[in-house]
Structures are given as C-alpha cells and as structure tokens.
Amino acid sequence: MNRSEIGNALRVLRNASGKEAKAVARSAVMSPSKLSRIETGKVSPSADDVDRILTAIGVSDDVKTEYMDAARAAATEATAWRLIQRAGLHKAQQRLRDVEARMSLLRVFQPALVPGLLQTPEYIRAILSRYDDLSEETVRRTASARIDRQEILYDESKTLQFVITEPVLRWLIVPPTVMVSQLDRLVSASRLPSVDVRVVPTNGRKYDIPNHAFAIQDDRAVAVETVHAEVIATDPRDVSLYVSKFEKFSESAVSGDAMRALIEGIRDEFLREQETA
Template identity: 75%
Template sequence: MVGTAQRVNRSELGTALRVLREASGKEAKAVARGAVMSASKLSKIETGKVSPSADDVDRVLTAIGVSEDVKIEFMDAARAAATETTAWRLIQRAGLHKAQRQLQGIEARMTLLRVFQPALVPGLLQTPEYMRAVLSRHEDLTQESVRQTVMARLERQDVLQDPGKTLRFVITEPVLRWLIVPATVMVGQLDRLASVSRLPHIDVRVVPLAGPKHDIPNHPFVIRDDRAATVETVHAEIVVTDPRDVALYVAKFDGFAQDALHGDGMRALLEGIRNDLLPQRETH
C-alpha cells in the first residue's frame, strides 16, 4: 500500500493513515496525543468524516513513526490533494482567538516565514492599538471577542523573539498610508515596524510607490517553510500545499522583496510617512 500512496485520493487518505497506524501497533489515543490533536479528530480523519490538512497528515505520520520514504509519499499525496478553503464566517463562528492559537502552534514548528501584505500591517507586527482598531470595525464581533483575539495575537508575537526562526515581511507602501486607523495609531504602528526591523533574524521590507513595478499585489499571502501558502480573500482563507502552487507564491514573494526597500532605506521611508502623518495626528 505504501508504494501507492501518491495515488491515494483525499477520500482514501484517512483509511490509508488508519492502516498505517494499525500496522505500527500503536493505539489511536497514543497517536492522537503525539499528533497534538483530539482522539475524536483522529477518528474522524481515519473514517473519512474529516478531510485532513497536509499539516494534520504530517503530524499523524510523525506520531506513528513511519520511515522517511513512507512519509514523503504520503505527504506528496496530501499536498497534491489539499487546497483548503474556509469561509471567514466559519472561522469567526468557531472563534477568531482559537484560530490565532492554531496559528501559534503552526508557527512554533516552522523555521521560515514569508508574509506579503498589500492590505494591512501583518498580524505578527501589529500593535495592540492597531489590532483593536481593525477588529472593532466588524460590527458582528463583540468586545469580548475583540479582547480575546487581541490577547491571542499578542501571544503569537512571542515567535518574533525566537532567533532560530527566519521571519520575512514584505509590505506595500499604501498599507502604511491607508488610514483605516486613526493617524495617532498609525504613527505608533510605524514606530513598531522600525523597531522590529532591527532584529537580526527579521527582515521587514516595504515596496515603495515610486519607481517601475514588475508585478501586481493581488492579495495577501503567507508561506511557511515552503510547505504551504495561505491566501486571504474577501470571503475565505485558502490553504495551498501542492509544491507547484507554493512555488508560484515563493516566486511572487521574491519578486516583490527584490523591489522593496529594507534596512536604513526602509526605515527612512517609514520616517517620511510618519512625518506626513504627524500633522493629521494633531487634528484627530
């Protein structure tokens, strides 16, 4: 069966994982615990009631303790099958703060993060004031939901202090001039970006408005370890794990990073935008 893993479709993947687990002699509870998921979720994956993400498959295979060759074949099958779309309303219904904690777990295991943002300051770089201002725009979010989400996102930001990770951010200049928040909040946010950009394992770049451009900033996306790209659209979050598709996002990120300002040049741009905002801050 192992040799046919690449031909296993999504509906068969759970059954294949169950067969592997049973062949290993490990109980479901032990594998679920090792995969950091509930026994109920593992059961639903194995019976085909829940479609596993590539990350789910990776964790289950690691918990089972399969050989590297087997893992490669099953992960290829999982990634080829996996383009997951989850509507924001479903994420919100489950709890935005819970989604933040799930991301925290994923980011704890990664070593390389790339974030492209043409819409908002990336969540890992947001100040608490910026977070609250953005979240509070959503009338269907209660004050308690906003509070819990802000706290969970701030906990996620602990990853910024981990020198063992490489974190790369590319932001377009309009993000820093788009006053979806009061000018006083944006000034504080710019100061935060300048401060974080001085950490040696963090690369913050800004694509300036001036100069020729070689690509179009269609939408935000995040790439983790070249294994998955998460795309944010108006109605949903899309997770892509097919290596060919992930490579497209890596190339797009690298193109914008090449055109972007970084280091002292980037910080000088931030200072110029900050000076433009200061008069507006005085009148708000």
Template identity: 65%
Template sequence: MNKYSLGPALRELRESSGLEAKAVARGAAMSRSKLSKIENGNTAPSVTDVDCILTAIGVSDEVKAEYMATAREAATEATAWRLIRRLGYSRKQQQVQAIESQTTLLRLFQPSLVPGLLQTPEYVRAVFARRNLSEAQLERTIGARLARQGVLYSEGKTFRFIITEPVLRWRIVPPLVLVGQLDRIISASRLPNVDIRVVELSAPQHDFPGHSFSIKDDRTVAIETVHAETVVTDPRDIALYVSKFEGFSAAACSGEEMRALVGKIRDDLLREQETA
C-alpha cells in the first residue's frame, strides 16, 4: 500500500465498518466531496486527513498504526493558507479539534500569539477579524476555536505551552481586553494537567524563537509560516523540534514565578488605563 492507494483502502475500511460516507466525512470534519475524492484515489490524503478518517471510522490501534505509517511516507506536507481559507477556517478548527482529542501530550511553542487553546473570545475575534471573513464565517470560526478548549479539561491529557514575553505585551487587542486575556492565562495555568511557561526577555538565551510549532505526542509537528501550515512526520525532524522545545522550557519561568510575571504585566496595563 502506498500513499495513492490509501484512499481506496480507506473506502474499504469504511464500507466494512458499515458506516455511510456522509457520517465519516462529518466525523472527520471534511466535506463529503473531499472524502469521495480521497476514496476514489483522485486526491492523495494528508497525514491529518488519514488520522481524522480513521478516528471517524473507529478502527483498532493496530490498524490505525499501519495506515498512519503509510501516510507518513511523505515526511513533510504544506497546505497554503489560501486553501485552508477555501476549506473554511471553522472546518479547519474542527479538524484540529479531532486531532487534539486523540493526542495525549501536546507541546506548543508560540512566539507570536497567545495559543488558541488559551485565547479568550475577544482575542479569537481579533485574530480572525484580520482574515476578511464575513460576520457569519467569523462567528462560526470563533465558536469552533472556543469549542476546542474543552479538551484542556480532559483526563489523561497533558498540555505544555511555552510563550515568549512579547506575546503577553503585543497589543493585538485593546489594553483592557488584553488584561482579560492575561487573567485567562493565569487561570489556565492552575489546571493540574496544564503547564504554561514564559520565556522572559531579561533571561539569558541560547536559541532563537523562529516560528510557532506544536508537537502532537511524538507523531507530528505542525508549523505555521506566513503562507502555509507545514506538517512534519519524520521522526528525525520531530526530534529537532522536541529538542528546541525542551531547551526553551528549561530557560522559561513557570508556576508562581510565571504567574507573578503575567500578573505584573496585567497590573501595568491597568495602571496605564487609570492614568490615561
């Protein structure tokens, strides 16, 4: 089985399970037409596509491992944001939610924005309002991103976030809205399965932030660039990102020290508004 024969093989799995195509497409957060193209071999599925389809079908761990190994033969995949826009940002959020629901350990490094799983509704709106969406599209996208955040309260999952200090000061939203966002970060950091660390500007560093990335278990790394989202699946490349993550983790502040830093930035914003 190669990557281009994956589609027909996935169709056989679905048919043997007794599930209709529309049910699997809905569970995999993709359109019925896209699933049809994959199953007919007209479109090569991405690693994410295969993961979502297998999860929607409900195959055993052994079968999933076999199919995912084939999907990972192409070690790196890039999907242009213009194509994701065509798919729909809300549907993209649903796909990410499906993957996160199957992830035991999520490690996310973010030097640009507050991570999506920690964003307040106002912050989410500010992020996607820059994408020239209609109001209906914007509302669906905000709802889909906020729906993802429920995974933070799931048992048996661990979330590790590393944020650089400028993220906490970047005024993508008005100061008082940013205050609420900082409070949200402090609150989320108290969850027993959530570790949030901040790389302080004043701390000595031995690496450069580069770009954001998220590591799902040790299976995939998703990287966001200006033009596309890139998914890496080669274990050698994943190891590089794990090493970078752990290096920044060791240099970042955490726990009460982190909450004190975020609280100080919040209080500075409040004092600024009082004297404005």
C-alpha cells in the first residue's frame, strides 16, 4: 500500500465504524485537518499515526495487525541512486539543505567516507570525479550545492553530531595531499560550537558492526545509504534502532582533544610518507 491507499483504507474503516472524523481525531490526539489530509493521501502517516487512528476507530486486533504492517512498509521508502542522479544530484543536495534547515538535531554515522557536511571542496570533487558518467558540469554544480549545505555548521541553534570510524581517516580514496587537507578540516570543524566530531578507534574490543552510513534527522527519520539506493525510514521503531546504534558507537568513540590528537597523528603519518616518497 502507498500513502494514498492507506489513507483511503483508514477513511473506509472510519465510515464503517460510524464514528465522525472529529471524534476519531480527538481520540487519536491529532487535529481534524491532519486526519483529513491523511485520509485524502495528502500527508504520509507515520506508523504511530496509523496505530492511534486504528485504536480510535476501534478495529479488531487482526485488522489492526494487517494495516500496521502496511503502514510500516509504507514508512520505508527507497530511491535508487540512478534515479536521484537522473533528477539531478545538485537538486538532491538542495533538498537535503532544506531538510537540514528544519531540523534541530542531526546525527551522522559514517564508516566509509568523511561526512558530506565536513568534506573539503577538493575531497568532494575527488569523490564525485570517480564516476565516469558524471559530466564536469554535474560535478561542479553538485560540489557547489554540497558546500552551500555546510553553512549549517555555523548555525549555533543546531546540534550536529558526527561519528566516524578510524578507517575513514586512513582510506586513501583521494590523493594523500587531499586527505591531509581533509583531516585538517575535520579538526577545525570539531571546534565549532554546534559540532561534535567523534572517531571510533580501530583498537580495543568492539561490540557492534559498522554496517553502513546513516543520518538521523531529529528523531523523526533516518536516511540510510546502501550500494544501490537511499532508504528513508520513518517508523519510530526503526528510527529508535538507529538512535541506539549511534549512541553505542558514540560512547565507544574518542572526542575532544583525544579525537583531535588521533586525527593529527594520522595526518602527520601521511606528511612523513610524502616527504620520504
């Protein structure tokens, strides 16, 4: 079921129950206008919204289970990268900027690359230039749009938390000179009032697996990066799984001066290698 079908089904169930929209909305702790937008497919309901509406309508447990499964499936949306690329990578960056402008808390876990908001222009271009099917103009516009997004780093009304794994700092997917500048950028960004950068070191016992990158937008949604697609999850139960995973990695990471010392030590290793090359 898509959001329109779920909304229509909820309206049919409500009408069959004989309950008026205002009464259902009141019991579901939402405004009548929100219920109307859900029923007409104008708003995509969260799984929690559907749960409260079904409870207010008073459906049987079997019916509730059926529609809750559909709601949770609809609360997860995957968009193939090729479709995002076809629509315009720079437009995707602009949409992200709009989303980030509305949130107050952003938590990013990244085991593969330096997070986009912390990337230098050289790192951005080097990453994008790996793709043979991207034109120079596409690379330029996408890099520019990502740099524009970085203005959020200086917004002290936001809280931006980044947890990356140590291999990200050592992974030379870019030339060493680019990586040296990128590591310096991480150190300088970590000193901004709204920014918290943490690194999970490779040494020591580990109790979880990095899996893949993800970004938690407040506590409302999670954007997950897979090989073929970006997956957006909005079911509160799914979001809570990622919040828990982020917090556990954050607790095992180094921060502050210890984090900066780790990054600067790796940077100095690259500089020594260049001097002896």
